[in-house]
Amino acid sequence: MSTMNNTRIRRFTAVQRLFHLLLMVSFLVQGATGLARMYIETPWGQYIAWVFGGYEYCLTIHIYVGIFMLAGFLVHFFYLLARIDWKGFPKSLLGRDSVLLQPRDAKEAYEHALWLIGIRDWPRFDRWGYWEKFDYWAVFWGMVIMGVTGLLLAFSLSSSRIIPGWGLNVAFWVHRIEAILAMGHVFIIHFFIGHLRRHNFPMDKAMFEGSVDIDSVRHERPAWYERLEKNDDLKGAITTEAGRGRRAVFYAVGYLAMFTGLFLLIGGILNSAAITW
Amino acid sequence: MKGQYGHRALLALAAAILIAAPGTVCSQEEVSSAIRRYRDLEVSTGYYEEYEVRPQRQRPFVVLPGVGRGAFPYSPSGARVRIRSRLADSHRGLQFYDVQRCETCHPEQSDDLHTVRANLTCRQCHGGEPIASIDHYYSPMNPIRRHAYVCAKCHEGAGASFASYVIHPPNPADIKALEEFPALFYVFWAMAAIAVGTFLVFLPHTFLWGIRELLARKKETSGEHHE
Numbered sequence: 001m002s003t004m005n006n007t008r009i010r011r012f013t014a015v016q017r018l019f020h021l022l023l024m025v026s027f028l029v030q031g032a033t034g035l036a037r038m039y040i041e042t043p044w045g046q047y048i049a050w051v052f053g054g055y056e057y058c059l060t061i062h063i064y065v066g067i068f069m070l071a072g073f074l075v076h077f078f079y080l081l082a083r084i085d086w087k088g089f090p091k092s093l094l095g096r097d098s099v100l101l102q103p104r105d106a107k108e109a110y111e112h113a114l115w116l117i118g119i120r121d122w123p124r125f126d127r128w129g130y131w132e133k134f135d136y137w138a139v140f141w142g143m144v145i146m147g148v149t150g151l152l153l154a155f156s157l158s159s160s161r162i163i164p165g166w167g168l169n170v171a172f173w174v175h176r177i178e179a180i181l182a183m184g185h186v187f188i189i190h191f192f193i194g195h196l197r198r199h200n201f202p203m204d205k206a207m208f209e210g211s212v213d214i215d216s217v218r219h220e221r222p223a224w225y226e227r228l229e230k231n232d233d234l235k236g237a238i239t240t241e242a243g244r245g246r247r248a249v250f251y252a253v254g255y256l257a258m259f260t261g262l263f264l265l266i267g268g269i270l271n272s273a274a275i276t277w
Numbered sequence: 278m279k280g281q282y283g284h285r286a287l288l289a290l291a292a293a294i295l296i297a298a299p300g301t302v303c304s305q306e307e308v309s310s311a312i313r314r315y316r317d318l319e320v321s322t323g324y325y326e327e328y329e330v331r332p333q334r335q336r337p338f339v340v341l342p343g344v345g346r347g348a349f350p351y352s353p354s355g356a357r358v359r360i361r362s363r364l365a366d367s368h369r370g371l372q373f374y375d376v377q378r379c380e381t382c383h384p385e386q387s388d389d390l391h392t393v394r395a396n397l398t399c400r401q402c403h404g405g406e407p408i409a410s411i412d413h414y415y416s417p418m419n420p421i422r423r424h425a426y427v428c429a430k431c432h433e434g435a436g437a438s439f440a441s442y443v444i445h446p447p448n449p450a451d452i453k454a455l456e457e458f459p460a461l462f463y464v465f466w467a468m469a470a471i472a473v474g475t476f477l478v479f480l481p482h483t484f485l486w487g488i489r490e491l492l493a494r495k496k497e498t499s500g501e502h503h504e
Binding site for chain 1: 388389393394432434435436438439440441442443446448449458460461464465468469471472475476479480482483485486487489490491
C-alpha cells in the first residue's frame with residue numbers, strides 16, 4: 001500500500017494555483033454581476049442582483065472586481081517575465097514546458113481529432129495539450145479585450161476625451177459578446193473537459209491540488225511522463241495525495257464554482273428572449 | 278528697474294495662476310462650429326472658414342431619405358414642410374398629436390439602455406412641449422450644446438465627444454446598422470464571428486470527446502500491468 005502515498009506528479013506551483021483561484025472567483029463574480037444587470041428585466045436577473053445588493057451595487061462590484069482582475073493580470077504578466085528562461089531566450093520559449101502554441105500543437109490537434117472520430121490512437125501529448133494552451137491564451141486575449149472595453153465604459157467621461165463617444169456603443173458590444181464567449185467557453189467546454197468527461201469524472205483536481213495522478217499522466221500525456229523519466233526528473237516531481245480534508249475542500253470549491261457557472265449559463269440561455277438586448 | 282521687477286512679478290503671477298488653476302471641465306467646452314474639432318488637429322494655419330470645408334450640420338442641399346434623387350434646394354418653406362429635424366416644434370401640424378404616446382410613432386426609440394435599464398422617460402431628455410427638433414438652432418438637443426444641456430444633467434462633466442454616444446443605436450446585427458452605424462455593424466459581426474467560430478470548433482470537439490470517453494474505457498488497469 002506504499003504506492004498509495006506516491007501516486008501523483010506535480011503539475012502546478014502554489015503561485016499558479018493561487019492565480020487560478022483568484023481568476024476563478026473574480027470571473028464568477030464578474031459573470032454574476034454582469035448578467036444580473038443584463039437580465040435585470042427578468043426575475044432571474046433581479047434575484048442575482050439581489051444577492052449583490054441591487055442593480056447599482058452590481059455595477060460598483062463589477063468595476064472594482066474588474067480592476068482587481070486587471071491588477072492580477074498585470075502581476076501575472078510580470079510573473080511570466082520572471083519565469084522565462086532568459087539565458088536560453090528565445091529558444092526556451094519553445095520548450096516542452098512552455099504554454100506557447102507551437103507547430104507540434106497543430107499536429108497533436110489533428111491527431112486528437114482523428115482519435116475523436118475513432119480512427120487513431122490517443123496522441124502522444126506532452127505536458128500541455130493544445131486545448132489547455134488555447135484556454136490559457138483565450139484568457140490572456142479575453143483579459144485585454146474585456147479590460148480595455150471595461151475601463152472605457154466604466155470611466156466614460158474620461159475615455160470619451162480619448163476616443164469619440166460613439167466608440168462606447170462599440171465598446172459595449174465588444175464587452176458583451178466577449179463576455180458571452182468567455183462564459184460559454186468556461187461554463188460548457190472548460191468545465192466539461194475538467195470535470196465531467198469520463199476519465200476526469202468527478203473532478204480533475206490538478207488545479208487545486210497541484211498534482212495529477214501518475215497513471216493518468218502515463219496514458220494522457222505519455223511524452224511528458226517519458227521526458228520526466230529520461231531526464232531523471234520523475235522522482236523530484238512525484239508527490240503524495242492530499243489528505244481527505246483538503247480533498248473535500250477541493251471538491252466543494254470546484255463544484256460550487258461549477259454549479260454557479262451552470263446556474264448562470266442555463267438561466268442566461270432560458271431568459272435570453274425576455275430581455276432588451 | 279523697479280517697474281521691470283513688477284512686470285516680471287506680474288508675469289510670474291500669471292504663470293502661477295495658469296499652472297495652478299484647474300483646467301476646463303468637459304462640459305465647459307464650446308462646440309460652436311463644425312470645423313472646430315478639425316482645427317484642433319490641423320497642423321498648418323489651423324483656421325478654415327466654413328465655406329472652405331465640407332459642410333456638416335448646415336448643409337446647403339438636403340438629401341431626403343427615401344426619395345433618393347439626391348439634393349433638394351434648402352428653402353425655408355421646403356424645410357418647414359419636409360425637414361422635421363430643424364423645426365422649433367418638431368411635431369408641428371401632426372394630426373391627433375395630443376392623444377399620441379411617443380412610442381406609438383417611435384417604437385425603436387424606446388428599447389435602448391437609457392429607457393429600459395435607467396428607466397428614463399422620453400421627456401427627461403427631450404423636454405416638454407413643444408419638443409424642438411434635434412437640429413433646431415435653440416434646441417437643447419442641438420449637438421453644439423447637447424452635452425451640457427442634456428447629458429450633463431446626469432453625467433456630470435459630459436463633453437461634446439461624450440455626447441456623441443448614440444443613445445438610440447440601431448440593432449447592430451441588422452443590415453440597417455451598416456448604413457446608420459457601420460463601425461458598430463462591422464465590429465459586432467467580427468466579434469460574433471470569433472465567438473461563433475470558437476463554439477463551432479470546441480462544442481463538437483467537447484461533445485465528441487465526451488462520447489469517445491464514454492465508449493473508450495480508461496486504460497488505467499492495463500497501464501499498471503506494464504509496470
